[in-house]
Amino acid sequence: MRSLTMRHVKFASNGVGEEDVDVATERKRVTRGTGRKDLLRLENLTKVYKTRKMGHHLAVDKMCIGVPEGECFGLLGVNGAGKTTTFKMLTGDLRPTSGDAYLNRYSMTKDMLKVQQNIGYCPQFDALFDELTAREHIQLYSRLRGVPPSEENQIVEWALKKLNLTEYQNKLSGTYSGGNKRKLSTAIALIGHPPLIFMDEPTTGMDPHSRRFLWDLILNLIKDGRSIILTSHSMEECEALCTRLAIMVNGQFKCLGSIQHLKNKFGDGYTLSLRLKGPEFEHSQTRARRFILQNFPAADIKECHHNLLQFELKSQDISLSYVFSKLEEAQTDLNIEDYSVSQNTLDNVFINFVKQQVEKVQESEDSTLDIHASRTRSRAVSSTTNISSSSSQDDEMLSDLQAEVPLETEDDDVPLLGFGGAGLMIS
Ligand SMILES: Nc1ncnc2c1ncn2[C@@H]1O[C@H](COP(=O)(O)OP(=O)(O)O)[C@@H](O)[C@H]1O
Numbered sequence: 001m002r003s004l005t006m007r008h009v010k011f012a013s014n015g016v017g018e019e020d021v022d023v024a025t026e027r028k029r030v031t032r033g034t035g036r037k038d039l040l041r042l043e044n045l046t047k048v049y050k051t052r053k054m055g056h057h058l059a060v061d062k063m064c065i066g067v068p069e070g071e072c073f074g075l076l077g078v079n080g081a082g083k084t085t086t087f088k089m090l091t092g093d094l095r096p097t098s099g100d101a102y103l104n105r106y107s108m109t110k111d112m113l114k115v116q117q118n119i120g121y122c123p124q125f126d127a128l129f130d131e132l133t134a135r136e137h138i139q140l141y142s143r144l145r146g147v148p149p150s151e152e153n154q155i156v157e158w159a160l161k162k163l164n165l166t167e168y169q170n171k172l173s174g175t176y177s178g179g180n181k182r183k184l185s186t187a188i189a190l191i192g193h194p195p196l197i198f199m200d201e202p203t204t205g206m207d208p209h210s211r212r213f214l215w216d217l218i219l220n221l222i223k224d225g226r227s228i229i230l231t232s233h234s235m236e237e238c239e240a241l242c243t244r245l246a247i248m249v250n251g252q253f254k255c256l257g258s259i260q261h262l263k264n265k266f267g268d269g270y271t272l273s274l275r276l277k278g279p280e281f282e283h284s285q286t287r288a289r290r291f292i293l294q295n296f297p298a299a300d301i302k303e304c305h306h307n308l309l310q311f312e313l314k315s316q317d318i319s320l321s322y323v324f325s326k327l328e329e330a331q332t333d334l335n336i337e338d339y340s341v342s343q344n345t346l347d348n349v350f351i352n353f354v355k356q357q358v359e360k361v362q363e364s365e366d367s368t369l370d371i372h373a374s375r376t377r378s379r380a381v382s383s384t385t386n387i388s389s390s391s392s393q394d395d396e397m398l399s400d401l402q403a404e405v406p407l408e409t410e411d412d413d414v415p416l417l418g419f420g421g422a423g424l425m426i427s
């Protein structure tokens with residue numbers, strides 16, 4: 001392998017100062033060492049991808065979290081937030097750029113083999129061999145995990161039964177439905193009774209019956225004292241399973257806590273939507289905004305498009321009867337076609353955070369175009385490309401990314417072990 005040139009480049013940090021108080025408290029707890037009893041501990045885990053096309057890309061930014069035994073921790077975020085990258089670092093598929101994670105006392109960067117003996121991984125994309133049956137898969141992975149031959153049959157029967165796959169045990173996995181493939185990937189992750197299991201969108205593509213089945217299985221695993229780190233796009237699933245969750249945006253946690261805590265903290269209140277009559281929308285908008293802000297001083301404007309206005313109202317500051325009476329009074333005068341008041345849910349909380357990711361992606365797309373253009377220009381005058389000779393746009397992008405971290409060459413993305421995404425951990 002080509003030797004790695006480690007360069008220290010300043011990335012302006014996203015500002016720990018702006019961090020949510022729960023996220024900051026967890027960071028302090030973990031970095032001060034008071035989370036040492038946790039089964040899993042992430043200490044400033046960071047990943048910067050470096051690709052020719054995109055340049056430097058901060059996918060996971062100084063993540064800190066401690067997960068105790070018997071917890072189902074939910075990792076939420078839109079596509080591209082950094083969930084899979086986090087999992088890949090925790091399972092040894094990718095080397096972190098900086099920071100470390102610990103399973104009990106084993107460091108992921110120093111004792112990955114020991115760590116891998118104690119984790120199961122159900123990857124986002126099923127890593128199955130089309131030409132093997134479910135029974136053969138479980139046999140194969142049992143042997144790789146070092147299950148004694150005398151116990152192999154028992155394990156295979158247990159896993160097939162546990163995941164409801166007995167009916168399909170002798171069929172080639174290439175012929176399975178998406179749901180059965182997910183079940184088989186889950187069965188593989190459970191082999192060897194690992195105390196910690198990573199599940200990357202385990203129920204995506206499952207029918208409601210299979211999903212319920214997997215939920216029950218996960219709840220039993222937690223009762224058994226095992227810990228699960230789960231990613232999901234379903235709020236219903238998180239409500240059913242997660243004891244704690246975090247919403248990730250651009251590689252950082254934006255909030256952290258139990259579902260009830262997050263609902264109370266971020267979802268408490270109402271969304272007030274107004275639809276205005278035409279044709280003079282701009283004028284109507286200004287008047288409506290002024291009216292709302294005068295009558296509900298704690299209202300925050302959330303959206304403002306053409307004929308639609310949305311405000312957030314904190315529930316402790318307001319009574320519903322007051323909202324309705326004020327709006328009924330002003331409906332004709334303000335040119336309001338119709339309006340609605342709805343209670344915020346965990347979905348609203350998620351959507352509000354996720355908007356930041358979309359905005360950031362948009363920004364980074366624009367800046368990547370600039371950077372590409374500037375790189376082409378700078379290469380025309382100089383054949384050596386390094387950080388110090390890069391253009392001011394490069395510097396801007398780098399400072400956007402924040403944090404002082406070493407960078408690696410593209411070789412960095414080669415898995416530490418040869419199994420890539422193949423959902424198995426060898427013991
Ligand atoms: N191998 C890679 N090389 C470069 N960038 C990557 C690579 N894998 C993922 N990314 C980028 O890192 C970010 C996080 O991706 P990922 O961890 O897959 O997010 P998620 O699982 O939350 O959808 C995305 O912007 C993605 O484009």
Ligand SMILES: [Mg+2]
Nearest residue numbers: 083084085124
């Ligand atoms: Mg993913």
